[in-house]
Amino acid sequence: MIGKGKSIAHTSASMNYGWNQEKDAEVVLKEHLYGNTPNEITQEFKLLQDLNHNCTKNTLSFIISPTIDDGKVLNSKELTKITKEFIKQLNLQDRQAIAFVHKDKEHKHIHLYVNRIDFKGQAYNDSFIGKRSQQAAEKVAERLHLTTVKQIQFEKDFQQREIRQEIKRRHDLVIKQFEPKNFDDYIKAMAANKVKVIPSINKQDKLQGFRFEFQGHNLKGSSVHRNMSLANIGKEINKNSYTPLIQAKANTVSLLGTPVELSTKMALKIAKTVIKRTIDNGIGW
Numbered sequence: 130m131i132g133k134g135k136s137i138a139h140t141s142a143s144m145n146y147g148w149n150q151e152k153d154a155e156v157v158l159k160e161h162l163y164g165n166t167p168n169e170i171t172q173e174f175k176l177l178q179d180l181n182h183n184c185t186k187n188t189l190s191f192i193i194s195p196t197i198d199d200g201k202v203l204n205s206k207e208l209t210k211i212t213k214e215f216i217k218q219l220n221l222q223d224r225q226a227i228a229f230v231h232k233d234k235e236h237k238h239i240h241l242y243v244n245r246i247d248f249k250g251q252a253y254n255d256s257f258i259g260k261r262s263q264q265a266a267e268k269v270a271e272r273l274h275l276t277t278v279k280q281i282q283f284e285k286d287f288q289q290r291e292i293r294q295e296i297k298r299r300h301d302l303v304i305k306q307f308e309p310k311n312f313d314d315y316i317k318a319m320a321a322n323k324v325k326v327i328p329s330i331n332k333q334d335k336l337q338g339f340r341f342e343f344q345g346h347n348l349k350g351s352s353v354h355r356n357m358s359l360a361n362i363g364k365e366i367n368k369n370s371y372t373p374l375i376q377a378k379a380n381t382v383s384l385l386g387t388p389v390e391l392s393t394k395m396a397l398k399i400a401k402t403v404i405k406r407t408i409d410n411g412i413g414w
Contacts, residue, residue: 130275131194132266136186136245136255141171143190147229147240157209158228170227177225180250191241191262196276200237211269212239218265292346297354299324308369312382315366328384336389363399
């Protein structure tokens, strides 16, 4: 579950958005309020906000988002409980508050508005309210046995680790079995192994690396493995061919029949492989 929070001055506009019936809005919490329209609620907020003229951003706006899977099974009563627990975690009890649930999208979420000004005219300290909102959502999720951000991140990291390992395995297979002689060969062989290789061209129109697309994931080569940077892939390809991979005069390589320029530094890194191989062959001869 994710929690976001901030202080706002535009209470009426936000309240109207939260209570937008086109978004299937449902009121799941109303504390110390009697109105039945956004304008009526705004006016009730204003009665207390007029007690404190120093505070201009006098409404606290929160979004509480359970995961999609959790949201599918949460009923109105449970969403109310989540909201109350969230308020408790932030010590916002005994204040005017109203919360709506939006169900118009697959991702069910709660919009919560709390009067920053209490019944004594004192303003709530909103320092680091964004970070505190996330921490509150984490605690609520743990207490109510819902999915936390930490769990989501762990699962995401675990899945990406497996994806990276599989891309690297297919890369190794291509290098060893297909023995590509140039980048075009490499890209085609990776495609045959269900990995799409996407050239990364920088603002100077120079090739700076490859991205790898596999099973819905799009990763930079060096993020997959350090051996999958452009320079390292170029070095591996150079080992398979005595035809220069790089056109020396222009520092270009061919990609799908089109010459693409490399930076001088990148070209030198790749070219070192050919120089070293030539020296090694000379010594062996």
